[in-house]
Amino acid sequence: MSNALVPVKADELHGELIQLVSFNLDKEEYGVEVLKVREIIRMPIVTRVPNTPHYVEGVINLRGKVIPIISMRKKFGLMDAESDKQTRIIVMEVDGELKGFIVDAVSEVIRISSSEIQPSPAVVASGIDQECIAGVINQAERLLVLLDLEKMFSRDEKNAFGSL
Amino acid sequence: MPPIDCEDQELLEGFLAETTELLEKLDDDLVALEKSSDDAELLNRIFRSIHTVKGASSFLGFDLLVKVTHKTEDVLNRLRKGELHVTPEFMDIILEATDLVKLLVSDIKAGDIQEREIDGTIAKLLPLLSEAPPAQTAEGSSSPSAEVAKVVIPASATENDQVVLPVEAAASEPSPNQEVVPAPPPKASGDMVSKKVPPPPKPAEPKGEDLSDNTTVRVDVKRLDDLMNQVGELVLERNRMIQINQDLQQGEPDRLDFNEEFGKLTKRMSFVTSELQMQVLKMRMLPVDKVFKKFPRIVRSMARDLGKEVDLQIFGEETELDRSVVDEIGDPLIHLIRNAMDHGLETPDVRTAAGKPRCGTLVLSAVHEGNQIIISIKDDGNGIDTDRVGRKAVEKGLVTEEQLAAMSQRELFDLIFLPGFSTKDKASDLSGRGVGMDVVKTNIKKLNGLIEIKSEKGQGSEFILRLPLTLAIIQSLLVDVEGEVYSIPLSSVLESLRVDQRQFHLIGNREILKLRDMVLPLIRLESIFGVKRRNEQDNFCYVVVVGTAEKRMGLVVSRLVGQQEVAIKSLGKYLANIPGIAGSTILGDGRVALIIDPVGLVDGGDTGGR
Incomplete structure (x- = not known):
C-alpha cells in the first residue's frame, strides 16, 4: 500500500515551491527552509559558556534575549575558520527555541520545486551526520545540501548534554 | 433552569471571583470559630459569606450549589441562634459541606459541570436541623444536574496547568478521609446513618483547594496612579534625550555643555527607572498570607486524623513577596508542615509523659531580612533523632557506614532530604514514601533559596527557609x-x-x-x-x-x-x-x-x- 502511494505523492508535490536560504560552509553550499529562519545577523560579541560541547560557541544578546550560538563548522567536524566580514549568524527556531548558527556566508533565497529534492547519497563526505540531511538538490550549475536542523541534535546527544 | 449563555459570561466571572474569595476566607474563619466559638462577629461573617454564595448561585441557577449552601446556612443559623454548639464533629460536617461547595464552584469554573453526589453531605447536615423534613433530601436527588451538565462554559486557558504531586492529594483534599472516619453526628437517627453514601470518587482530585486564580491581579488604584506618574516622567526624560541627540547631530552645542546635560539626563533617567522598577515590583508582591491561610485548615484535619493536639500560630502573614515565589512555596510548606505534624509532634499522652503540655505548638512565621524573606516552621515536638536518621539511611543503602561515621550534625540533618529517605517502615496516606522532603529541597533550590535545620532532641525542630524576594x-x-x-x-x-x-x-x-x-x-x-x-x-x-x-x-x-x-x-x-x-x-x-x-x-x- 505504501508503495502505491509514492508516485501519487510525488506528482502532487510536483508543483509545490519551497523557498530556501542558502549558505556556505567550507566549500559546500547548504540550504534551510526559509520559514524556519527568524533573522540573519553579523557576528556580535559572543560570551563563552563553560562546560558545553565544543561546537557551542557561547551565548549572545539578541535584543534582550539570550540565545545560544552554535558553530556549524565545528558541529560538522570541519576545519575551524576565523570569522570575517562574510561570517553570519542564522537565527532559527529549532526545538521550539531560538538558536543561532554560525555560517561562512549567506548567499541568497532560492525557490525550488519540491520534486527537485533527491534523497541524500548513502555516504556524504566531511563527517556530517546523516541524520540532519533532508536531501540534496541538484540544479544545473550547483549542488545544494538541504538540512533539517530539528534532527541536528539527536536525542542521546540532548540527554547527554542535559546531564553534564 | 436558565442555561448560561454568553452574555452572562461577565456575570459568571464576577460570581466566580467573589465566591472564590469568600470561600478562601471561610475556611480560615471556620477553623478560627472552632477555637473561639462564642465570637458572634466571626459567626456572623461566616453566615454572611455562605448567604452571599447561596444568593448568587440561585440567581445564576446553580441548583446543586444552592442546595448545599442553603442547608449549610440553615445549620449556621441555628448555631447563631444558640440552638447548636460548636463541637469538633459539628465542624467536620460544616467543613465537609464547604469542601463540597468548593468542588462545585471549581466545576463551574472549569466549565465542566458534573453530576456530583451531594446527598451524603446533605444527609449529614440534616440531623443538625431537626425541624427540617428529611423527605426534602430524597426529592432533591441530582435530576436537575443532568441539565446543568449540558452547559459548557469555555474554560480559561491557563488554569489547572499546575502540576500537582500525587502525594499532594492526601493533604489538600482531606474530605474523603473525614467522610469515612468521623463518628456519626450526635443527633443522627439510625436510618440517617445508613443513608450515608461512600464518598464520591471525584473529590480525590485536589481541585477544590486550587480555586484561587492566578491569572488576574487586583492592584490598588493608588499604586496604578503612581505608576502612571512614573511613566509620565519617563516620557519627559525620553523627550529630553531626543532633544539632546538632535542638538548633538546638528553640532550646535559645545562639548562641555553636552557632557553636563547628558550627565544630568543619565542621573534623572536612572532615578526614574529605579522608581519604576520598585513600583512594578511592588505590584507583583503578594502577602504570604495567600499561602498561609490554607494551613489552619490542613493542620486541623491532620491533627484530627493523627489524634494529636496542635496549636498553630501564624506570624508575619502580611509579609510581601513576589508572585512567582508565592506560587512556588506552597508545596514545600505543606510538606514541611506535614512533616512536623507527623514526625515532629508527639501524641498528647507521650507529651504529658515527657512533661510537656498536652497540646503541641506549631509556629509558622515569615519575616523580611534584607532582600530575603525568611519563613520558619517550628514545632516543639521531639526533634530529629540523628542516630535513628543515620541508621535508617544506612539501612536504605543511601549512605555507607564509613560515610555516616564522618558526618557532622549538619550533614546528618541533611540526610532527611535525600530522595527515598523515610524513617517510617510503612507508607501511610500522610507520609513514608520518602518524597516530601526531596520535593522541599528541589523546590527551594529552584527558587535560589536555602534551607537550614535547627533541631534539638526532645525539644523540637525548626526549618528555616531563606528565599529571595523576587526571581527576576x-x-x-x-x-x-x-x-x-x-x-x-x-x-x-x-x-x-x-x-x-x-x-x-x-x-x-x-x-x-x-x-x-x-x-x-x-x-x-x-x-x-x-x-x-x-x-x-x-x-x-x-x-x-x-x-x-x-x-x-x-x-x-x-x-x-x-x-x-x-x-x-x-x-x-x-x-x-x-x-x-x-x-x-x-x-x-x-x-x-x-x-x-x-x-x-x-x-x-x-x-x-x-
Whole structure:
C-alpha cells in the first residue's frame, strides 16, 4: 500500500515551491527552509559558556534575549575558520527555541520545486551526520545540501548534554 | 433552569471571583470559630459569606450549589441562634459541606459541570436541623444536574496547568478521609446513618483547594496612579534625550555643555527607572498570607486524623513577596508542615509523659531580612533523632557506614532530604514514601533559596527557609576571571578579600586558605570554567567567600568589577543544567554575563582545585 502511494505523492508535490536560504560552509553550499529562519545577523560579541560541547560557541544578546550560538563548522567536524566580514549568524527556531548558527556566508533565497529534492547519497563526505540531511538538490550549475536542523541534535546527544 | 449563555459570561466571572474569595476566607474563619466559638462577629461573617454564595448561585441557577449552601446556612443559623454548639464533629460536617461547595464552584469554573453526589453531605447536615423534613433530601436527588451538565462554559486557558504531586492529594483534599472516619453526628437517627453514601470518587482530585486564580491581579488604584506618574516622567526624560541627540547631530552645542546635560539626563533617567522598577515590583508582591491561610485548615484535619493536639500560630502573614515565589512555596510548606505534624509532634499522652503540655505548638512565621524573606516552621515536638536518621539511611543503602561515621550534625540533618529517605517502615496516606522532603529541597533550590535545620532532641525542630524576594532581578557581584565577566548573586556572597597567592596552602589535591580561624577550600573559577589565561600570573588575586548554610567556599577571581543589580535571563532549555551556572544577564554594554550558581559549586565543588 505504501508503495502505491509514492508516485501519487510525488506528482502532487510536483508543483509545490519551497523557498530556501542558502549558505556556505567550507566549500559546500547548504540550504534551510526559509520559514524556519527568524533573522540573519553579523557576528556580535559572543560570551563563552563553560562546560558545553565544543561546537557551542557561547551565548549572545539578541535584543534582550539570550540565545545560544552554535558553530556549524565545528558541529560538522570541519576545519575551524576565523570569522570575517562574510561570517553570519542564522537565527532559527529549532526545538521550539531560538538558536543561532554560525555560517561562512549567506548567499541568497532560492525557490525550488519540491520534486527537485533527491534523497541524500548513502555516504556524504566531511563527517556530517546523516541524520540532519533532508536531501540534496541538484540544479544545473550547483549542488545544494538541504538540512533539517530539528534532527541536528539527536536525542542521546540532548540527554547527554542535559546531564553534564 | 436558565442555561448560561454568553452574555452572562461577565456575570459568571464576577460570581466566580467573589465566591472564590469568600470561600478562601471561610475556611480560615471556620477553623478560627472552632477555637473561639462564642465570637458572634466571626459567626456572623461566616453566615454572611455562605448567604452571599447561596444568593448568587440561585440567581445564576446553580441548583446543586444552592442546595448545599442553603442547608449549610440553615445549620449556621441555628448555631447563631444558640440552638447548636460548636463541637469538633459539628465542624467536620460544616467543613465537609464547604469542601463540597468548593468542588462545585471549581466545576463551574472549569466549565465542566458534573453530576456530583451531594446527598451524603446533605444527609449529614440534616440531623443538625431537626425541624427540617428529611423527605426534602430524597426529592432533591441530582435530576436537575443532568441539565446543568449540558452547559459548557469555555474554560480559561491557563488554569489547572499546575502540576500537582500525587502525594499532594492526601493533604489538600482531606474530605474523603473525614467522610469515612468521623463518628456519626450526635443527633443522627439510625436510618440517617445508613443513608450515608461512600464518598464520591471525584473529590480525590485536589481541585477544590486550587480555586484561587492566578491569572488576574487586583492592584490598588493608588499604586496604578503612581505608576502612571512614573511613566509620565519617563516620557519627559525620553523627550529630553531626543532633544539632546538632535542638538548633538546638528553640532550646535559645545562639548562641555553636552557632557553636563547628558550627565544630568543619565542621573534623572536612572532615578526614574529605579522608581519604576520598585513600583512594578511592588505590584507583583503578594502577602504570604495567600499561602498561609490554607494551613489552619490542613493542620486541623491532620491533627484530627493523627489524634494529636496542635496549636498553630501564624506570624508575619502580611509579609510581601513576589508572585512567582508565592506560587512556588506552597508545596514545600505543606510538606514541611506535614512533616512536623507527623514526625515532629508527639501524641498528647507521650507529651504529658515527657512533661510537656498536652497540646503541641506549631509556629509558622515569615519575616523580611534584607532582600530575603525568611519563613520558619517550628514545632516543639521531639526533634530529629540523628542516630535513628543515620541508621535508617544506612539501612536504605543511601549512605555507607564509613560515610555516616564522618558526618557532622549538619550533614546528618541533611540526610532527611535525600530522595527515598523515610524513617517510617510503612507508607501511610500522610507520609513514608520518602518524597516530601526531596520535593522541599528541589523546590527551594529552584527558587535560589536555602534551607537550614535547627533541631534539638526532645525539644523540637525548626526549618528555616531563606528565599529571595523576587526571581527576576537580583543584586550581584560582578567579577573578572582572566578577562571574562561573571556575576555572583550577592545573597550568597559573605565577603571578598584581596589575597597574596603565596598564602594558599595545598592539602591533598586542594588549595585552601586560612581565613581567621577557618580553613577555606578554594575553587579557581578559571580552571573549572576552563578560561584561557591571558594575563601574566599575578601574585595577588581576589577571593570571594560564598556560603550556603554551613558550607563555605572561596572563589578565586582575578578582579572584582563591582556590585550591580541585574535582570536574570534564562539560558533556555538547550543550555539548562550547566553545572555551576544559574543563568545569564545582560550588562550595560550589551554583552552577556553568566550568573554563577554558588550552591551548585559548593555541592559539586569536590572536583575543583588544581
